[in-house]
Amino acid sequence: MPGAAADGGAPTDPGPVYKTVTDKSAKLSLQTFGRPDGKDMVFRISGSVYANIEGNSLDPELRHGQKLFNIEGYNIRRLYRVPGTTQLYQLSREIVFYTDPADPKHVVRTWKNPVDGKTYPVVPINNDTVNFGPFPITSSYVGPPLQRLHDETVWTSDIPVRTDFGATLGERFGLVGGVYAAQEMFDFSVDDREVAARTKPGVPSGAMKTKISWSRTSPWAPFMCLAETDVRGQLTYHARSWSLSSYADIEPWLRAEVEKSHPLYKAAPGAPGPSENSWTSFYNKQLGKGATTWAGWCAANGRA
Template identity: 75%
Template sequence: MLKRRGLSFAIALSAVMLTGLAPGAAVAADIDDPWAPGPIYRTVTDDAGQLQLQSMGRPDGQDMVFRISGSVYANVEGNALDPKIRHGQKLFNLEGYNIRRLYRVPGTTQIHQLSREIVFYTSPTNPTQILTEWTNPVDGKIYPVVPINNDRVAFGPFNVTPSYVGPPLQQRHEETAWTSDIPVNTNFGTTLGERFGLKNGYYSAMEMFDFYVDDRERAARTVDGTVPTGAMKTKISWSRTSPWAPFMCLPEESVQGQLTYHARSWALNSYAEVEPWLRAKIDLQYPLYQAAPTDPGASENSWSSFYNKQLGRGATTWAQWCTTNGR
């Protein structure tokens, strides 16, 4: 089945290249393809629904990328860790991307968003210098830096029919904007049997997204009955408040504070448009992240990914990992 779907995506891409279809044109080869999202996307008439779906993935069924660039700061109530860690101190830059696609359950109107994301912690003074180790100023030990490497991040299924509607839209000068704020509260002590030094074993965070699309882009890509090709030119502002990253080996239960992430994202048509310095790292060490997943599956976040990949799904504990890797 994987070959079948991959072949259909390749045929669709070839059709675009050979016929020179402009953005907004339907790909004829996809009309009866049970895997392709385009045929059911074409039925959506709500502008907000069309914009939301295009931020989730390309309606033509190909991979797209959201490039991510930002910074990570210490958020410490009462400046309680000063002078080891100051409130507001920039600890890292953040550089990477999410690569995604829309997956249609064959022969249905159900669509999943499937993605992988790889984001590197980089030097606070040089965004392109990927960090491989970090000195914990609280205990003085040096720990390996583990990037955000989530395989996979999946949402859905969404039933995409003519009645599908998106989020409330706001007009901001020459841009259309919408928001998605996500409170996260997961008991890893229960779900994974690993507390990570978190208070009561809970990972509690806030994920906050603002999406922006230029009005000209909106007009070009919300034409009823068509399947836009390529990635919609979308910009995202992303903020997250969350506990210390697991590789930092700072137990939230005893080391007061958390992290604040603040980043920008922008859409790219494909992995090939990611900057060469970043692709060189991926090609050499993380080739899995050159493409989005091809089937739905369980999602990861930074903590469950760390549990799966660094702790061997519970073969070792987080405390043992910190003891073994700190020097």
């Protein structure tokens, strides 16, 4: 069949490349990027968002440590091989809803800004797409350092993020210097039985049973209409994540919300493309890629 891989699979099938990997850590970390069989997998995300305010300077309207939201959602991803090469991509989309701080299953549609007293529409994290790669994969490919704690193998990924949106988008979002600065911190853990089962020779099927702890410290979310230049403070996200083998394994209430308003997020992307984060997604979808400004959006959407 024209375009098929030499082993009879699709030309984008990661399996033949994955089979060449020998390093234990590489096998484990690649299986968090996606299923080696090339099908979609999910990392379900559940956690909370807190106000992190220097000196508690906004009390009593907004106090340091106040829980502002729960967050519920997922990242849906797959491993993709560049046809005819040994290069792999992680391709994903992620949708995460801000939910009631007292009821994780209740999606909030509006939020009252306690600083200006106005109510704004809540925009979920909806990043299409979030891609990494390409990773050149050979038999010498190695993964991150591993540590064994009790009956689990663990590793970390700490990512400092700095993006000058003023320079790249021409939109400063009220950020100091127009620069988005954040810290993303991940802990991965896989138990001994799963490690043994998933590091054998060959191509495992399904998703590796993985648990993740995720924390992020970042500026106020764009929909909150709080300028970092004027309102001292940040958000701290603290969440847990766990692997699921497919979209069908997500709870019905969350799938219903996605299918009602964000059906694109039922599947991972089919090919590499530009990536989004919460800020570029807001720029693309809410600001019309610069058709309006962040300040203009806030002025138009804030309800007294």
